[in-house]
Amino acid sequence: MLMPASPEFVLLCQSQIAALTQGLGAALSVVYLTDDPAAGGDADLTPVAAYPEEAVDWSQEQILRLLSGGPSSTPLPPQRLLADAERSPASPPNSASTPQQSERPSGTPNPAFQRAAGPAAEPGLYSQKIVLPLVYEGMMMGLLVTACSDCLWGEQEQSQVEHIAQTLAIARLLDQRSQWAEFELHQRQVLQSQQRDQMDDLLHQFRNPLTAVRTFGKLLLRRVQPEDENRTVAEGIVRESDRLQDLLRQFDTVIDLDPASLPEASPVSPSRDAEVHSGRAPLALPSQAAPTPSEPRSVTGQVQLEALNLAAVVAPLVNSAKVIAQERGLTLHTDLPPDLPPVWGDRRALQEVLNNLLDNALKYTPSGGTVRLVGGIERQSERGNRQQAIAILDTGPGIPKADFEHLFERHFRGVQSQGEIPGTGLGLAIARDLMSQMQGEIQVFSPADESGLIEPSTSPGTAFLVWLPIHVASQD
Structure with a gap:
């Protein structure tokens, strides 16, 4: 499953649609994304950017009717958009010609670039439509649908549209990689924070019995006479407990118990943040082994009522x-x-x-x-x-x-x-x-x-x- 588009990717889509509108005279452009590349023709498509802007709220059926010029009562399956795109894959970047151009005979139109039937477009219809998949490294990530009215796009304009589609495909892939890296970083930071909290808890819990042992040793030392052979035992208890306390202070300095020093996590979507923060892990008791970060730590596993x-x-x-x-x-x-x-x-x-x-x-x-x-x-x-x-x-x-x-x-x-x-x-x-x-x-x-x-x-x-x-x- 793919993550939702980032705001930066949506801005890129809007800029590319503006290039189609202002540079090529496109009257309709919509960028669709799918969250399941493996679904193929059954994938759900979600519009993320469009011109005109209200086209984002149009259904796939509405888009298909506008492109085909069919009556509003004509039922058209949403899979038609994907079917049109799968018949006309986009070319890789920096190629001299598209696969369609190299394989079809000279003068044969690319099936992705279709003109409305008849010598001229009817009023309200589009004279030429393009449906291209956003594919990179074999992964189908969405569609670019664009159309013009009262104009005909030549091979140069068609090549520009293909490059825009390929740019969006690469950008979508990079956007996914960036979000996954951000998500994994956030997970590591949360796990690191949980480990730090548990270490702090164990250190704090260790101090109380250590203080008691040291106090018992000092009390014993006061009651034992200098010539008593057990005096060295009492002195050893006090001496080693002092040493342990000193080691604890050094350990505090090394791990830096101040949580403000932990780098703040990058923003993630609320749904992913809720998955990571699915409740603070319960505390481990002093005599229990702490689970590893990858292990779920349940309440019932920590206390026995x-x-x-x-x-x-x-x-x-x-x-x-x-x-x-x-x-x-x-x-x-x-x-x-x-x-x-x-x-x-x-x-x-x-x-x-x-x-x-x-x-x-x-x-x-x-x-x-x-x-x-x-x-x-x-x-x-x-x-x-x-x-x-x-x-x-x-x-x-x-x-x-x-x-x-x-x-x-x-x-x-x-x-x-x-x-x-x-x-x-x-x-x-x-x-x-x-x-x-x-x-x-x-x-x-x-x-x-x-x-x-x-x-x-x-x-x-x-x-x-x-x-x-x-x-x-x-x-x-």
Whole structure:
């Protein structure tokens, strides 16, 4: 299948039709294109340029009647245009004579150049018509239909028409090649962008456990006496985790996480753009292998929904968070009722979401502040099903209302980008995408007391509520 004609090709067709009209006195000229070169005489023809301009909207039957001079009631099949063209192929460029001229006897007219019957054209009819195929390298790409009234075209004029047809055929081929190259470039850029996004996500997800390992190592180092033989093990943990963090910083520099550096894709048609952007690929979880760019990445292939015990999901995250909070001079409160109903979600995805939110709370809350993790919050969704939330609240500086609109965009850090705390702006984007795969939602409140879960305080703080459907037996 061929792509639609580009605006540049349409302009070329219009200029060639103007040459026929002004230079040769053509009273009618239409350029038709087909989107299926292999269809032959059954191909559908679409007009792209014409003189007079309204001829673009004429049907093939109307054109045929005008060319043949038949009455308006005479049915004529659209395939007649193609049949006429297939009997008279165009000549290659720069040839001394056309195939028709070299093969037919002297004085025999080219069948492509036909005069109306009778000594003179009747009023409203054309004295001479030409139907030529747009063929190059064996590919039939369309037709050039032109006709004149009250004039006769000699061999020189006929040769000019043939060269115009051949020019359009070559231009159509080059137009297709250009569009396909543009389309393939756009695809590569989209795939490159997806690969970059996934690499960014994996790097971000790698940092959280690395921070926890480093914190555990430093805590262990404080508790081990200098003469203890295990002290070298603790020192090695801290040393290698520092080395890994340094390698991560170098890796960030090498791949340049700024998406603005990626060249913008060339414009493509909306239909092709929709095919390429058929939905953003879901995130790969830390313990899953990322598919190659050529492989489709479906939601069901990334998360496995099941009934989850929230206390079991949260417990290992709380243990790590307590160590980090202790090192940073923060207080961590947890309030998780023991009889919470199970929720419907994916264990690894939910842990990644909560880990990102806890990491942000611990990172942006100043020393002496408090981070809370609260469960047992329920609501009825708009669809009528029950949902349960885990809330993570902090006493940090809060989030400006102006940042809310872009809060979950990739690489967006808002006011935090002006501070000294490092970050990639990916944590919330990753959390939002994973929650979407689990059919859940994240709510944000800042100041935190707007959530209704705590009393107003001098520190604005932020509250994130992670909502998931409550599991019922029928979902198994």
